[in-house]
Amino acid sequence: MATSEFWQRASTAPASPPQEWNEGGTATHQRTARGSASMWMLLDALTVFVSALIAAVFELHTGPIAGMRGFWHGTLIQGQSMGIQTALLVGFTATLIVISRSLHLYSPTRLTSHIHEQRLSAQACLVSGLLLTGTLYLIRAEEVPRGVVILTVALLTVFLSLRRLIYRASLYRRFERGMNTRNVIIVGTGAEAHALRHHFQSIRQLGYIFKGFVHVPGVDKQLGVTTGDVLGSLDMLFDLARKHFVDEIFFTSPSERGVIKGVLDQARANGIDLRVVPDMYDGLAWNSTIEYIGQFPTIPLHRGHVPEVGLVLKRMLDITLSLMALLVLSPVLLAIAIAVKIDSPGPIFYCSERIGKKGRVFRCIKFRTMVRDADGRRAEILHMNERQGILFKISNDPRITETGKFLRKYSLDELPQFINVLLGDMSIVGPRPPIASEVRQYDLSHLRRLDVTPGITGLWQVQARQDPSFDSYISLDVAYIENWSVWLDIKIILRTVGVVFAGTGS
Secondary structure: OOOOHHHHHHOOOOOOOOOOOOOOOOOOOOOOOOOOHHHHHHHHHHHHHHHHHHHHHHHOOOOHHHHHHHHHHOOOOOOOOHHHHHHHHHHHHHHHHHHHHHOOOOOOHHHOOHHHHHHHHHHHHHHHHHHHHHHHHHOOOOOOOHHHHHHHHHHHHHHHHHHHHHHHHHHHHHHHOOOOOEEEEEEOOOHHHHHHHHHHHHOHHHOEEEEEEEEOOOOOOOOHHHHHHEEEEHHHHHHHHHHOOOOEEEEOOOOOHHHHHHHHHHHHHHOOEEEEOHHHOOOOOOOOOOEEEOOEEEEEEEOOOOOHHHHHHHHHHHHHHHHHHHHHOHHHHHHHHHHHHHHOOOOOEEEEEEEOHHHOEEEEEEEOOEOOOOHHHHHHHHHHOOOOOOOOOOOOOOOEOHHHHHHHHOOHHHOOHHHHHHHOOOEEEOOOOOOHHHHOOOOHHHHHHHOOOOEEEOHHHHHOOOOOOHHHHHHHHHHHHHOOOHHHHHHHHHHHHHHHHHOOOO
């Protein structure tokens, strides 16, 4: 489920004072993953290489290893040195990338339709192939088998089309689960705002989730018919964006240039993308091209950088380590399941609703470590809480079973969460997923920790797990978000192993 009733109740909670903005600042953290041109270029180059290798192996009746060796020594194609072969391959790759970029194939997938993308992809491959053929004619490279060239272009066309098809299908499935979607606020309540909202809600594959309108006092004329969807006025825009985990703001209300410029500066400072409709941008983006959201024209004024390659590596690390952990530890998981069942009546697993990235609710899986009615008895022991502020933790919780004490000491109760990682609800490293009752007490600044996918372990778990301070809990999570890298994840994972064997869990 993408949104819970909790968020509808929480939306009425009082907001904290607005934060200050840095003039002309850049985003200090990234809120979502979006198509990265560099990643697609790298994948296209790799696809060219694989296509050329398969074509050479097939047409020249050689093997992959022998073909690579022949290419390196300049004997793969008689009469052509390795330098010329490399130049042709690099030139063909560069041409494909340049043409693909000019056709906007490296723009976010959600901005184009599937059929249009496939047509442009085939066009880029064929035009690049024609230019390669013309080059071979001009340099009189008769030794290069035309069958290799034709087969390379054909395979490239098929592979690129298939890769984009698979990626789009997987993206649509994630949209349906409420993952990788982009939350948007529309500034304005006029006809353009309503048309854009209808566009988002009628074309679900765009992956945009409409959160509400923002009213511009003295400008909007149709406020009455949208009162139920109006979140607030323009001066509250970025507090509302923080509360609703907004990724992108669409400006549809005609306003003075200074007003839009001020919103643009604040969008940059907060890492939120900003778009305007072409009729009212007033010269703020003379050099910007019009991008279509489905069939709706918009002009992007700000688009934050997203470390897409790093996020892909993080996801690959999550999947690889989770599969290995579940496979290698399967006997341990079975033994724990039997012990939990024998120790006390009740289910083996404890599934609780947790708040994930951008407020998305998911079911977190753990081995049960408490008695069956533990949730119902929580009110009886609230006075024993040893943590400060919002967090709740008791060292000698009377609800914990004997097996549960052992599992918690070595963090073995959290092993089933590798299933959550495979499902994409969690990552191996990230802030711990809170429960709804905790998030209801968050200030707007605390919601920062929900900008990323929650994790099984994190900086707080390996550095200050016994620290009762909620401020320390939040500051370490924010420090992780602001300084994230794949290498930081690896270091936290290695430190987690030591923490587990030391038995410092609770």
